[in-house]
Amino acid sequence: MSATYDLDDDDDAPKAKGGLFYEFDCTECDANNPWAEGFKAKDEVTCHYCGQSFEARVSEEGKLKLKPI
């Protein structure tokens, strides 16, 4: 018998895949923005919902951080 574990990562910050992020959650309006072409640290992304622009930053743990610009 195998116990069922919740595999959901409790860290809700997007993680980079191959150095690129493919989505972000807007810190202004909380909307989830898929980013099909991918973005990396220091790229500029814009929320599709509220229009806020961010500079992508990546923490030492590899978590995405967004700096409003």
Ligand SMILES: [Zn+2]
């Ligand atoms: Zn937004």
